[in-house]
Amino acid sequence: MTAATLLPRLLRSCAGAALILAPLMSSPTQAADPAPFDLPGPGLHITVTRSGVTLPIGQVPDLEAGDKLVIRADLPEDQRIRFLLVSAFLSGATNPPPNKWIESAETWKRKDKDRLLSLTVPEGAKQMVLFLVPETGGAASTIGDAVKGKPGEFVRATQSINQASLDRSRLNAFIAAIRAQENSHPEFLKNLAPVLARSLAIKLNADCLAKVVEFQAACLLEDRETLVLADVHSSSVAETLAGAPTDLALQLSYTREGGFGYYSPYIAVVRDIARVFGAFSSPQFNYLPALSLRDGERVSLVLNSAPSFAKPKSVLVASMPAIGTDSPPRLRAVGDAPMCGANSNLVLPVEGAPLIYSTDYARNMVLRVGATDVPVQARAERGGYVFAQPLNQSGLGGTVEGRLQGFWGYQPFAGPSFTLQFPTGEAWKTGADATSLVTGRDNKLILTGSAPSCVSSVTMRVGDGTPQPVAYTTAGDKGLALTLPLKDARSGDVTLEIRQIGQAEPAAVTLRAYRQASKVSELTVHAGDRAAQLTGQRLDQVAAIQLGGLSLKPDGLTRDGDIDRLQLVGEGEPLKPGDLTARVSLSDGRTLSLPVTVRAPRIGITLLDKSVQAKDAAARQRLTAPADTLLPDSARLIFSVRASGGSLSRNDALEIAGPSGQPLRLVAGPNLQLQGQDVLVATLDPAALGPSGFGALRVRLVRDGEVSDWQPLTTLARLPKVDGVECKREACTLSGESLFLIESIAATPAFEKPVSVPQGYTGGVVKVPVPQGGKLYLKLRDAPDQVVVLNAG
Structure with a gap:
């Protein structure tokens, strides 16, 4: 193996937390091999004071005009190279900063006034950047001239470094948690890794969890440069730095042409750093990016290249938080079901803000329950917040609301609310169905009481028999739905014991189970049918029915x-x-005998014709769907059916249903009209089906409580709103809204080399192939077997 092939492999296998690109190679379409950020650099100590409150830099997501900063270099006592600490405030890409916005400190001096930077964020500043420069005559003025000469390059550098630092913090948190689990209880890694990945927005290779325990951790941490997923909030923090979007970096992260697969916004941003830094190096200085890993007051700088102290000397460039208000992230609760507040191991599951786990931006977080504030802490491996100290349950009972709150930096931070339940010791009550428990089959039972979410187990004992577990689920705020296993039980007393967290003794409920003989009441069957319905009691004992020449078997009770x-x-x-x-x-x-009247044949329908009509005929339609098989949600379906087995009347109705949700009923009126004795013409507006009405649709006829068989009608698909397709050279992008409705995009109807849209994608721009003949072809998630044509002109 040659050195040229060995070196990239060694770099990719380094123990650094992630890989970052070296300067781009001369070809615009090819990237150089990445170098890892695994070199520890010097450190900084930074505090921020706002309105009399001083915080360490690790708790400050943003800066504001008027903030007072104290910055000093954290260098060893035997430091032999003298570093000049230079700060510069910026006001955007096209506005060079004044001289007074650039200050320096001689870190080797003994007096604080000489070796520290005591700064006040000036009005109008939008970004801030720090430099550590090997002491050289005139170095401060040279750096100042570079900043004033190319402010836009430093703006982009600050943006990119800050973005990469935030992403790196998430990756470091993931790696540390995996390593800790590997060293303590590796057998639990299969359960912990998915929660960690979901909390920190890290790509998880599920195949690793199928390996033997000893190899799972190493597998999960392979190809670290591709692990970091896009985080909307940390992206917005970086955007604030420059007032410019990071769309380019995020687009690169979703394309293989970006160099590192579909899941690497970290690498895409880092590639941008390499390009920017190559733009303003000089014969005197070579600028090196430094990731800023903030922990309390200390900022650890991590480098991907060894600094040079011979010309060109290396200038270390570190980013500072954005200047301007950074809105706290939109933290969301995962689910709205009540949770047991009496559980000391309770997890308040949240999503939407990976930075709460990898930074200290969210501080002094508490769960406010009534007038009590309970400290909580974010735990990525648990998937949310946990109690930092036991909750005082005095005076708490039944259902109460708790709300997460604290501070995001200096701003008050209000998180989601959670419904908590606490047992009160009141007796569990049964409904009317408790009097009809029968042996020989499993019975459904609803109990009502306080805090069903705190139920830890339910057992059942028939007579003086052995207790056996009972399956249960919560039903609303006070209900407990049980499935009593009475299939092989004898009649008699049934005792239920319900154990709850926070209650020392179980609650007992005694019921009576009866043996019920089969009772057949009515057999409903129509001429020409090979199906029927039997009503009665204890029909689980029915094995077969013979009716004339028709043999019937049970098919669902x-x-x-x-x-x-x-x-x-x-x-x-x-x-x-x-x-x-x-x-x-x-x-x-x-055997039992039952008189039966075979009814007249059931009415049936067949589909005659259908057509699709746009709701707004004047609106420009960019998307063209196959009208014979697909109904867009932006159109109406007009169809006709013919009845068989009897003539139609104005009292007849049509029901239309999708894969889920309640059927939509059309009755005589503007949307359902009789053409004659046996033909109905109907108009369907997809909006009437509600939000769950998409996918394959069926139709049936309803008459006097009887229904025909379901007939396939069409496939309803929600269409994205496409604003347009823009191509620059050989790169094209599609912009619009609700792009998550698209499954894949191709340039040909045969879908050769399609581009997939990630699951749950919330962006407004995706990269697409170059249109052929002014057209692109889409497959929608609601109708993956259909092809929709996009007029890209």
């Missing part, structure tokens, strides 16, 4: 109060209208 409904499917000759006697065979060998 439901229960409504005390009434069982058994669906049946059959084989044999279809029946004709008339009176017959059914022979019902039970599972215990007994």
Whole structure:
């Protein structure tokens, strides 16, 4: 193996927390091999004072005009190279800073006034950058001239370094947690790693968790440069620094042409750093980026290249937080179900702000419950906030609300609310269904009481038998839904014991289970059908039914109060209208007779025609869907059906249903009209189906409580709003809203080399292939088997 091939492999395998690009190679389409940020550099100590409150820099996500900063270099006692500490405030890419915005300190001096920087953020400043320069005559003025000569380059550098530093903090937190688990209990890594990755927005290689325990950690930390996912809030922090978007970096992160796969905004931002720094190096100085890892007052600088103290000397460039108000992240609760406040191991699950786990920006966080503030701390491996000290439950009972709050830097920070429950010791109550427990099958039962979320276990004992566990789920704020395993039980007393967190003794509920004989009431069947429905009680004992030449078997049992409904499917000759006697065979060998009237044939429908009509005919339609198989949510469907088995009337209705949700019923009126005795013409507005009405649609006829079989109608698909496609050279982007509705995009109908849109993508721009013939082809998540044409002109 040659040195040229060995060196990149060694660099990629270094123990640095992530890789960052070296300066770009001469070809604009090819990147040099990356070098890891694994060289510890000098440190800084920084405090910020605002309105009389002093915080360490690690707790300050943003700076404001008037803030007072104290900055000193943290160098060893035997430091032999003298460093000049230079600060510069910037006011945007096109506005060079005045001389008074650039200050310096001689770090080797003994007096604080000489070796410290005591600064006040000036009005109008938008960015701040720090330099550590090897002491050279006139170095401060040279740096000042460089900043004033190319302020835009330093603006972009500050933006990129800050973004990379924030991303690096998340990656470091992930690596540290994986290593800690590997050293303590590696067997739990399979459960911990997905939670860590979700908390910190880190890409998780699920295949690693299928490996043996000894190899899982090493596998999870491979290819670290591709692990960091985009974090909307940390991106916005970096954008504030320059007042310019980071769209370029984020676009690179979602394309393989960016060099490191689909999941690397960290590397995309770092590549930008390499390009920017190559623009303003000089024969006297060579500028080196330094990631700023902030912990309290200390800022540890990490380098990806060894500094030079011979010309050109290396100038270390470090970023400072944005100047201007940084809004706290939109922290969201994961789910809204009540949680047990009596649980000392309670986790308040949150999402939307990975930086709460990797930085100290969120400080003094508490959960306010009533008038009590309980300190909490963010734990990435738990997926949310946990109690830092036990909650005083005195005076708390039933259902209460708790809210996360604290500070984001200097700003008050209000997080989401959580519904907490505390047991009160009150008795559990049963509903009316408790009087109809029957043996021979599992029974559903609802209990109501305080704090069902605090229930830790439920057991059942029949008579003086052995206790056995009972499956349960919470049902609303006070309900507990149980499934009692009475299939093999005998009749008699059934004792339930409910254990709750915070209660020393279990609560007991005693019920009575009865043996119920089968009782058949009615068999509903239509001429020509091979299916029927039997109603009665204890129909789980029914094994088969013989009706004329039709043999029926059970096909699903439901229960409504005390009434069982058994669906049946059959084989044999279809029946004709008339009176017959059914022979019902039970599972215990007994038989019952039941008189049956075979009803007239059920009415049925067939689809005659359909057409799609845009809601707004004047609106320009960029997307063209196949009208015969796809209904866009921006259009209406007009269709007609023909009835068989009887003529139609104004009292008939059509029901339309999607994969989920309640069916939509169309009745006689503007949207459902009779053409004649056997044809209906209907108009469907997709909005009437509600938010869950997308995917494959079905239609059936409803008449006097009876329904026809479902017939396929069309596929309803939500369309994204496409603003346009813009191409520069060979790179094209599609902009619009709701782009997460797109599954993939291709330049040909055959979908050769398609570009996939990531799951849950919330951005407004995606990279697309170059249109051919002014067209692109889309597959939507609602209809992945259909192709939609985009007019890209």
